[in-house]
Amino acid sequence: MRSPYRGSLLTFLVGLALLLLARELPPDLSLSRVQEAGVLRVCHPPSLPPLIEREGRGQEAELARRIAKALGVEAQFNLQAGWGLGQDPVDWGLRPESCDLLVGGVLLGRETQQLLSPLPYRKSQWGLLGQGPRVGLLAPFWGADRLALSEWLEAQGYQVEYLDDPAGAGAALDRGEVTGLLTLEVLRPALPSLAWQPAGLEAELAVGVWKGRTTLKRAVSKALAQAAQSLSPEVPEGQRRRESGR
Amino acid sequence: MVYFLQVLYAVWSRELKRSLRESGQLMGAFSRPLLWVLVFGVGLSPFFRTGLRETSFLVPFTYVQFIFPAVAVLNIMYPAVQAAVSLIYDREFGFFREVLASPAARPAVFLGKLLGGASLALLQGLLVLLLAPFVDVPMPWGVFLACFFPMLLIALAFTALGLIIASRIQSFEGFGVFANTLILPVYFLASSIFPLDPSLTVEQQQQIFPPWLVFLVRINPLTYAIDVLRGASIGFQQFDPLTGWLVLGLSTLGLVGWAYYEFNRR
Numbered sequence: 001m002r003s004p005y006r007g008s009l010l011t012f013l014v015g016l017a018l019l020l021l022a023r024e025l026p027p028d029l030s031l032s033r034v035q036e037a038g039v040l041r042v043c044h045p046p047s048l049p050p051l052i053e054r055e056g057r058g059q060e061a062e063l064a065r066r067i068a069k070a071l072g073v074e075a076q077f078n079l080q081a082g083w084g085l086g087q088d089p090v091d092w093g094l095r096p097e098s099c100d101l102l103v104g105g106v107l108l109g110r111e112t113q114q115l116l117s118p119l120p121y122r123k124s125q126w127g128l129l130g131q132g133p134r135v136g137l138l139a140p141f142w143g144a145d146r147l148a149l150s151e152w153l154e155a156q157g158y159q160v161e162y163l164d165d166p167a168g169a170g171a172a173l174d175r176g177e178v179t180g181l182l183t184l185e186v187l188r189p190a191l192p193s194l195a196w197q198p199a200g201l202e203a204e205l206a207v208g209v210w211k212g213r214t215t216l217k218r219a220v221s222k223a224l225a226q227a228a229q230s231l232s233p234e235v236p237e238g239q240r241r242r243e244s245g246r
Numbered sequence: 247m248v249y250f251l252q253v254l255y256a257v258w259s260r261e262l263k264r265s266l267r268e269s270g271q272l273m274g275a276f277s278r279p280l281l282w283v284l285v286f287g288v289g290l291s292p293f294f295r296t297g298l299r300e301t302s303f304l305v306p307f308t309y310v311q312f313i314f315p316a317v318a319v320l321n322i323m324y325p326a327v328q329a330a331v332s333l334i335y336d337r338e339f340g341f342f343r344e345v346l347a348s349p350a351a352r353p354a355v356f357l358g359k360l361l362g363g364a365s366l367a368l369l370q371g372l373l374v375l376l377l378a379p380f381v382d383v384p385m386p387w388g389v390f391l392a393c394f395f396p397m398l399l400i401a402l403a404f405t406a407l408g409l410i411i412a413s414r415i416q417s418f419e420g421f422g423v424f425a426n427t428l429i430l431p432v433y434f435l436a437s438s439i440f441p442l443d444p445s446l447t448v449e450q451q452q453q454i455f456p457p458w459l460v461f462l463v464r465i466n467p468l469t470y471a472i473d474v475l476r477g478a479s480i481g482f483q484q485f486d487p488l489t490g491w492l493v494l495g496l497s498t499l500g501l502v503g504w505a506y507y508e509f510n511r512r
Contacts, residue, residue, distance in 0.1 A: 005267060011273055012272055015276030023380045027291075027381070212309075
């Protein structure tokens with residue numbers, strides 16, 4: 001005798017197969033566009049040594065090259081003159097049409113998650129280079145919570161000065177305008193050698209892909225997991241795997 | 247107590263068996279998410295946000311991610327309300343006369359019907375979560391469980407709503423028309439396919455959207471139910487989470503109570 005559930009079972013199996021097939025469909029063309037063009041357009045701020053410098057130099061430029069290589073394309077560096085000019089990223093003039101990947105001091109955080117899919121690759125500590133009482137806040141990072149950092153400095157009883165770039169911050173230290181700097185440890189190689197005191201605050205450096213470019217994000221995330229291994233031994237493997245799985 | 251549970255189980259499994267024999271309902275369970283997520287969501291995603299300069303709303307999700315929880319709710323709403331059609335069927339063919347003349351406790355029969363419909367609706371809602379990788383929404387167990395409970399409440403609320411409609415409407419045709427007339431406006435007025443900007447006050451929202459639309463969206467309990475599910479799945483809520491849970495919990499309780507009253511009246 002024919003089972004009364006036969007029709008439903010068939011419908012269920014066909015429907016389930018369709019849903020599972022749909023999961024595998026590419027939701028957009030972002031990766032195929034990059035691969036067709038043969039270049040990964042990497043947008044970055046004018047200068048943030050040692051992370052990024054002009055003409056595609058710096059640690060994150062190297063990371064971007066490795067990501068591009070993993071995608072089978074060349075990295076093309078696209079300096080964004082307005083990046084970092086002003087507090088509101090909306091005024092920086094970044095255009096999705098000109099950037100596939102954004103690097104250069106992008107931090108994982110609420111602000112960057114509004115527009116980008118930030119893919120973290122390395123942790124870094126905020127810390128005090130030098131000492132008080134006049135401390136410069138050097139946080140030229142997209143996504144840094146400057147308010148929280150300046151509040152932290154004030155809570156320590158320091159007088160806060162705001163600084164925009166490592167070169168200017170080094171000069172301010174030399175001139176004695178500030179006696180210390182609160183910044184991320186990754187910037188230390190570009191700053192004078194002074195005593196370092198961790199502030200107990202952590203940040204995650206990331207590379208950014210515009211939100212909604214899912215296929216490109218997946219490919220960059222996968223490439224990043226391989227490329228970041230050699231760049232940041234301090235990121236736990238489990239965490240990296242978790243992030244690349246997103 | 248054992249007899250109560252036996253009756254509950256019998257009615258619950260009857261509801262499940264009857265629905266599972268109808269392949270048409272299952273087709274809808276699969277076609278709705280496929281159409282809404284793949285066609286509607288992917289099709290409209292490029293227009294939702296174009297870039298930094300053109301962006302009006304900076305939000306931490308894509309369009310297809312925004313509508314994803316709402317599609318899960320839609321997949322719950324239809325079978326939940328539809329499940330109540332069995333009440334008319336049972337009334338029409340005399341099954342209920344026999345059940346209600348038996349020593350079976352009415353609350354057990356009611357609960358069996360309610361849980362039967364809600365179980366089917368919940369299962370169909372959970373099917374949508376299979377598309378989570380497609381829309382780039384991570385779905386570890388914690389997120390899955392956080393989604394499960396609001397979905398369960400939504401399934402109970404809409405099954406109860408279906409039972410209320412079925413108690414008051416005499417014919418199959420009338421039920422179908424009434425159910426569709428109710429489901430679609432309630433769904434579209436629940437901030438399911440467009441967000442009200444959460445950073446704006448009601449007055450500011452009324453400068454972007456017509457005041458009548460803002461008013462209807464804000465008084466719709468389903469708005470808050472979808473918002474709770476959105477919070478659980480993509481980590482974004484337009485309204486206060488506590489308000490969302492309160493509205494969802496109280497609406498479910500109110501509808502279940504009302505459905506029981508209507509069921510008991512007959």
